[in-house]
Amino acid sequence: MLLPFKNHLQAQFPKVAESKILVAVSGGVDSVVLAHLCKEARLNFSIAHCNFNLREEESDQDEIFVLELADALDVQVFIEGFETEAYAAEKKMSIQMAARELRYNWFTELCETLQFDYIFTAHHANDNLETVLINFIRGTGLEGLTGMPDVNNCILRPLLPFTRNEIENYAKNEKFEWREDSSNQSAKYFRNKVRLEVIPRLLELNPQLLDSFGKTRSYLQQSSQLIEDYISALFPQIAKEEEFGYSFRIKLLKTLPHLKAVLYELFKSFGFTEWEDVHGLLDAQPGKMVFSRTHRLIRDRDSLLLTTIPVDDQKIFEIKEDEEVVMLPMGTFHFEKVEDVSTDLRKTIHVDSEQLQFPLIVRKWQKGDYFYPFGMQGKKKLSKFFKDEKLSLPQKENCWILCSGEKIVWVIGHRLDGRFAVNDESKKILRISYTP
Known part of the structure; x- marks a missing residue:
C-alpha cells in the first residue's frame, strides 16, 4: 500500500512533499495507518488528537495510545480535550455535529498559530460511500452525490482511493497496533446504521460495489466541474456587483x-x-x-x-474640525478647504463651512429623519426621499448621513441639504468627498 500511497500523493498533492502537515489521529486503524504511511513517505508532519470525553475511560486510553504512537514515530503531538455533550446542548446540535465542529475549529486554530500548510484526515473509500448514501437518503443535489472532496481548502484526504479492507490488511501485515472505538458498533448513530446494515446488503447485491462507486463518483465529479465552469462563465454576465x-x-x-x-x-x-x-x-x-x-x-x-443579513448598526462616529482624512467602517472622508465650487457629484459636496457645527456626526438614518434636499423646496422625510429616488431595500439599509448637530448636512452619496449649500455670501468653502 505504501507505493500506491506515494504515487497518489505525487499525482494529486505534489506540494505536500515540501509542506508542513498536521495529521488527525483518533487512534483507529485508518488514522494509525495514515500516520505510518506519512512517516514512511518521509513527510514533515505532526499529529493532532481530539479527546471528546464521550466514552469515559476508553477516551482517555485513546489519548494515551496516540501519545505513545507519536513517541514511536518520533513526531510532535497535540492533544485537546472537549466537553462535547455540553457544547452540543449549548449549540442545539447533534453530538456528531458538535464533535465535527470542535475538531475542525481546533485544527484550523493549530494551522493558523503554528503555520501548518495542510491537514490530513484518514477518510477512505468506505467513508465516502457512506457519506453519499446518507446524502441520498436525506435528499441532495449533484454535489452531495460526489461525496467528500479530496481537497477542501487546506484539508486533504489522501486515503480516499483506498478501501477499509486494504487499510486493515496493510495494518495487519505490518503488525500495527490500533484502538477500536466501541461506539462504531452502536446503531443509534445514523451513519453507523448505514455502515452496519445498509452497505452489507448492497455488497451482497454487488461485491464490486466500491469499484463501481469509484467510477460513478469520477463521472459525477466531471459533470459537477462542467456545471461549475458554466456558472463561473455565466455569473459575470447576469450579476451586477x-x-x-x-x-x-x-x-x-x-x-x-x-x-x-x-x-x-x-x-x-x-x-x-x-x-x-x-x-x-x-x-x-x-x-x-x-x-x-x-x-x-x-x-x-x-x-x-x-x-x-444586515446587523442593526446604531454606531455613531464623530469627525473633529480640521481633520483632513477620516477613515470609518463605511468608507473614507476627505475634507479640503477650497476657493470655488466645482460640480457636485454623488460622492462629493461643497458646503459653507461657517454653517457647520463640529464635531460632525456620521450615523445610519433613522425613521423620522428629514432634511431640506438641495435644489428642492421645503423639507422631506428621508423615507419619502428614498421612495422617490427608487432606492432598493439594501440601499436604504446601507444609507449613512452626515450631521451637524441635529441637522442633516448630507445624505451620503445621494443629496446635499440645501441649508449648508454654498451661496454668493459664503466666505469659507469646504469640499467633502466620500469613498465607500
Whole structure:
C-alpha cells in the first residue's frame, strides 16, 4: 500500500512533499495507518488528537495510545480535550455535529498559530460511500452525490482511493497496533446504521460495489466541474456587483434554460435551501424575501438582490474640525478647504463651512429623519426621499448621513441639504468627498 500511497500523493498533492502537515489521529486503524504511511513517505508532519470525553475511560486510553504512537514515530503531538455533550446542548446540535465542529475549529486554530500548510484526515473509500448514501437518503443535489472532496481548502484526504479492507490488511501485515472505538458498533448513530446494515446488503447485491462507486463518483465529479465552469462563465454576465452585494435582472434570468437548476447553482454557496421559494421570487411582489442563515434574496422592482443579513448598526462616529482624512467602517472622508465650487457629484459636496457645527456626526438614518434636499423646496422625510429616488431595500439599509448637530448636512452619496449649500455670501468653502 505504501507505493500506491506515494504515487497518489505525487499525482494529486505534489506540494505536500515540501509542506508542513498536521495529521488527525483518533487512534483507529485508518488514522494509525495514515500516520505510518506519512512517516514512511518521509513527510514533515505532526499529529493532532481530539479527546471528546464521550466514552469515559476508553477516551482517555485513546489519548494515551496516540501519545505513545507519536513517541514511536518520533513526531510532535497535540492533544485537546472537549466537553462535547455540553457544547452540543449549548449549540442545539447533534453530538456528531458538535464533535465535527470542535475538531475542525481546533485544527484550523493549530494551522493558523503554528503555520501548518495542510491537514490530513484518514477518510477512505468506505467513508465516502457512506457519506453519499446518507446524502441520498436525506435528499441532495449533484454535489452531495460526489461525496467528500479530496481537497477542501487546506484539508486533504489522501486515503480516499483506498478501501477499509486494504487499510486493515496493510495494518495487519505490518503488525500495527490500533484502538477500536466501541461506539462504531452502536446503531443509534445514523451513519453507523448505514455502515452496519445498509452497505452489507448492497455488497451482497454487488461485491464490486466500491469499484463501481469509484467510477460513478469520477463521472459525477466531471459533470459537477462542467456545471461549475458554466456558472463561473455565466455569473459575470447576469450579476451586477453593488455596494450591498449583487443584483440579478429578473427579465434576463427568465431567458436562461433550466432556470431552476441555474438558481440552485448560483445561490447554493450562500446557504439557501428553500428552492421553490427562491424560484417563486421571480414572480413575487416587490419586497418579498427568502433567507438563509447568512444571506437573503430580495424581490425588488425588476431584480433579485442578494445581500448578507444586515446587523442593526446604531454606531455613531464623530469627525473633529480640521481633520483632513477620516477613515470609518463605511468608507473614507476627505475634507479640503477650497476657493470655488466645482460640480457636485454623488460622492462629493461643497458646503459653507461657517454653517457647520463640529464635531460632525456620521450615523445610519433613522425613521423620522428629514432634511431640506438641495435644489428642492421645503423639507422631506428621508423615507419619502428614498421612495422617490427608487432606492432598493439594501440601499436604504446601507444609507449613512452626515450631521451637524441635529441637522442633516448630507445624505451620503445621494443629496446635499440645501441649508449648508454654498451661496454668493459664503466666505469659507469646504469640499467633502466620500469613498465607500
